[in-house]
Amino acid sequence: MTITRRTFLIVGAVTAASVALPPFICAQASAANAARPIKAKVTMQVNGEQRALDLDTRTTLLDALRENLQLTGTKKGCDHGQCGACTVIADGRRINACLTLAVMHEGATIITIEGLGTPQNLHPMQAAFIKHDGYQCGYCTPGQICSAVAVLGEIRDGIPSHASPSLTEPPQLIASEIQERMSGNICRCGAYSNIIEAISEVAEASA
Amino acid sequence: MRPFIYLRAKSPADAAALAAQVNGSRFIAGGTNLLDLMKLEIETPTHLIDVNGAGLDRIEATADGGLRIGALVRNTDLAADPRVRKDYGVLARALLAGASGQLRNMATTAGNLLQRTRCPYFYDPNQACNKRQPGSGCSAIDGVSRQLGIIGVSSACIATHPSDMTVAMRLLDAQVETVKPDGSTRVIPIADLHRLPGTTPNIETSLMANELITAVTLPAPLGGMHIYQKVRDRASYAFALVSVAAVIQQDGSGRVALGGVAPKPWRVESAESQMHNGAKALSEQLLAGATPTHENAFKLTLVERTLASVMAQARDHT
Numbered sequence: 001m002t003i004t005r006r007t008f009l010i011v012g013a014v015t016a017a018s019v020a021l022p023p024f025i026c027a028q029a030s031a032a033n034a035a036r037p038i039k040a041k042v043t044m045q046v047n048g049e050q051r052a053l054d055l056d057t058r059t060t061l062l063d064a065l066r067e068n069l070q071l072t073g074t075k076k077g078c079d080h081g082q083c084g085a086c087t088v089i090a091d092g093r094r095i096n097a098c099l100t101l102a103v104m105h106e107g108a109t110i111i112t113i114e115g116l117g118t119p120q121n122l123h124p125m126q127a128a129f130i131k132h133d134g135y136q137c138g139y140c141t142p143g144q145i146c147s148a149v150a151v152l153g154e155i156r157d158g159i160p161s162h163a164s165p166s167l168t169e170p171p172q173l174i175a176s177e178i179q180e181r182m183s184g185n186i187c188r189c190g191a192y193s194n195i196i197e198a199i200s201e202v203a204e205a206s207a
Numbered sequence: 208m209r210p211f212i213y214l215r216a217k218s219p220a221d222a223a224a225l226a227a228q229v230n231g232s233r234f235i236a237g238g239t240n241l242l243d244l245m246k247l248e249i250e251t252p253t254h255l256i257d258v259n260g261a262g263l264d265r266i267e268a269t270a271d272g273g274l275r276i277g278a279l280v281r282n283t284d285l286a287a288d289p290r291v292r293k294d295y296g297v298l299a300r301a302l303l304a305g306a307s308g309q310l311r312n313m314a315t316t317a318g319n320l321l322q323r324t325r326c327p328y329f330y331d332p333n334q335a336c337n338k339r340q341p342g343s344g345c346s347a348i349d350g351v352s353r354q355l356g357i358i359g360v361s362s363a364c365i366a367t368h369p370s371d372m373t374v375a376m377r378l379l380d381a382q383v384e385t386v387k388p389d390g391s392t393r394v395i396p397i398a399d400l401h402r403l404p405g406t407t408p409n410i411e412t413s414l415m416a417n418e419l420i421t422a423v424t425l426p427a428p429l430g431g432m433h434i435y436q437k438v439r440d441r442a443s444y445a446f447a448l449v450s451v452a453a454v455i456q457q458d459g460s461g462r463v464a465l466g467g468v469a470p471k472p473w474r475v476e477s478a479e480s481q482m483h484n485g486a487k488a489l490s491e492q493l494l495a496g497a498t499p500t501h502e503n504a505f506k507l508t509l510v511e512r513t514l515a516s517v518m519a520q521a522r523d524h525t
Contacts, residue, residue, distance in 0.1 A: 183307055184307020
């Protein structure tokens with residue numbers, strides 16, 4: 001009998017319970033046993049347009065936006081919810097698009113960086129990031145801007161933060177509040193001080 | 208990620224019953240932890256049951272003056288609720304000390320209770336981990352253990368429960384309401400929800416298979432000063448090295464619970480009488496029997512000093 005790689009891996013999975021195999025073999029065996037993709041339909045409104053998709057259920061909202069809808073403004077950084085590059089606004093709230101499945105957003109309204117403004121008609125936050133040089137490489141910028149727009153909304157709605165001195169008074173539109181609320185958006189170039197200046201300017205203009 | 212069938216549940220009982228009909232199902236709500244673990248194939252559900260449509264997203268007053276928090280209430284909404292901010296400040300503060308704004312917008316109350324440890328060896332399939340693969344050993348004990356547990360741990364596992372919210376819930380004596388696949392319901396005191404690892408760190412809670420958390424209730428407000436102090440490597444968006452949740456009354460009495468040190472929120476009610484005797488005495492009783500590693504023994508001192516800081520804040524305030 002020829003022992004193929006596949007046979008070995010499956011056997012490895014069966015014996016794993018009684019024999020302590022190295023964990024990596026079991027992990028590969030699991031992958032070898034994987035079934036075929038399963039599809040599901042989902043409809044959502046993205047940047048004002050109704051979009052119907054038929055997706056592998058495993059597709060994250062981030063991958064649906066980038067790979068299926070070609071909205072590549074939203075970036076994939078860590079893909080584990082740690083960097084914030086994938087931040088989009090779903091039903092009015094900023095979320096990490098990498099940590100949510102597209103099929104969980106049936107009927108939802110999604111706004112990405114492409115939906116906030118256009119090169120001819122910039123959103124005030126986009127214009128402020130340009131004015132204050134709130135980026136270097138630009139990879140984190142779409143997430144930073146979507147997050148920043150939502151942050152000002154959260155302060156306006158009276159949602160407290162870790163930096164709020166009082167839980168019962170309305171939070172203030174000040175740098176310490178903005179810094180704390182933007183901590184889920186990492187910038188490896190370190191453009192933070194200019195980012196805070198850009199957001200602060202929009203905050204003051206809208207106050 | 209392994210393929211899975213995606214299903215939506217319309218009610219809690221529907222969700223639990225659906226889960227019992229298939230092997231290998233998991234409930235998904237916020238998904239911020241589960242989906243991450245699925246990408247790494249540490250979680251490999253065959254069916255995902257989306258409970259977001261199950262109508263568990265309200266915060267209501269209870270007959271005895273407390274609050275019932277629906278399992279699906281998002282962390283942001285719970286922290287922003289005027290009743291929570293006014294009467295359960297320690298809970299609002301704990302929530303706001305955790306994760307990022309984006310994550311708190313997705314993460315739910317029940318999901319926060321049930322989130323898995325962030326022990327790096329649990330996340331790395333190339334390492335031995337008794338929680339991920341029972342019987343494989345624990346790479347953490349002789350490994351990089353600076354973040355890990357010092358009490359309630361075992362020779363099989365030194366992982367900590369990573370939640371901030373749960374520490375405040377434990378302090379407040381919250382109760383966890385559930386529904387089982389047969390439609391019956393029960394109430395679990397939060398002290399009994401999480402298990403200590405012993406020889407089976409893979410079994411983390413007292414929930415039965417396919418049992419769904421529907422709500423968390425808080426008793427009537429305690430009054431007093433509410434403090435949640437979290438010590439971490441960054442000022443924001445980092446897990447706790449040590450955290451202290453406290454409600455302290457005018458006379459200096461009160462209660463405390465610790466985060467970042469144990470497999471569950473660490474509260475020892477019998478130690479709370481030591482609050483009058485200072486942080487050292489309190490710390491010694493809270494952490495009696497601790498078994499730190501050489502890398503995390505500093506947490507013994509850090510707990511004492513964080514307790515001292517919290518007690519000083521309460522004193523200065525009165």
